[in-house]
């Protein structure tokens with residue numbers, strides 16, 4: 665967390681899955697357009713609507729994940745993968 669390439673963010677993210685399964689079961693692009701319009705009603709910078717390629721719930725799609733906060737790793741290099749792994753381990757309550 666103290667790494668200069670990491671910072672906490674409290675932005676709210678809306679992740680719209682546009683994976684194959686979700687795209688077949690609905691219309692992620694139209695959902696994203698609607699959500700972008702919705703986002704205009706909130707303070708700028710508070711909310712980010714993005715696509716992801718899979719949320720791991722393929723049978724239930726189309727899927728949208730809303731989450732808040734987390735750590736943003738910036739200016740990533742291959743070495744950043746280790747820092748990401750540490751963060752994942754702590755999120756999963758696994759020993760380092």
Ligand code: FES
Pocket residue numbers: 681682683684685686687717718719720721722723725727
């Ligand atoms: S394709 Fe959307 S959750 Fe896997």
